[in-house]
Amino acid sequence: MSDEPRFLKPCDAAGQASAEDGVVILDGPDGVAITMTADAAEQTADSLRAAARQARAEASRQRDGLRD
Structure with missing residues (x-):
């Protein structure tokens, strides 16, 4: 087994x-699907936005040759 991540x-x-019927359904690629309450969906959306901002910033730093 390799030690590489x-x-x-x-x-x-x-x-x-x-x-649908008072719940949020998220259909993703490869047949992934999840149902959640409206509150959970809003919290997930907030978390996804924050993670996307962070990922874009990290990718930009990597393209510019910078490290954290």
């Missing part, structure tokens, strides 16, 4: 959210 290839396809 393994990274999954990030997916570039967005998930699609919908509301």
Whole structure:
């Protein structure tokens, strides 16, 4: 077994959210689906936005040859 970390290839396809019967359904790529309450969906959306901002900043620093 290798000591090198393994990274999954990030997916570039967005998930699609919908509301049905008072819950939020998030359909993702490769058949991934999750249902959650409206409150959980809002918290997830906030967390995703924050993580996306951080990931973009990290990618930009890497492109510019900078390290954290």
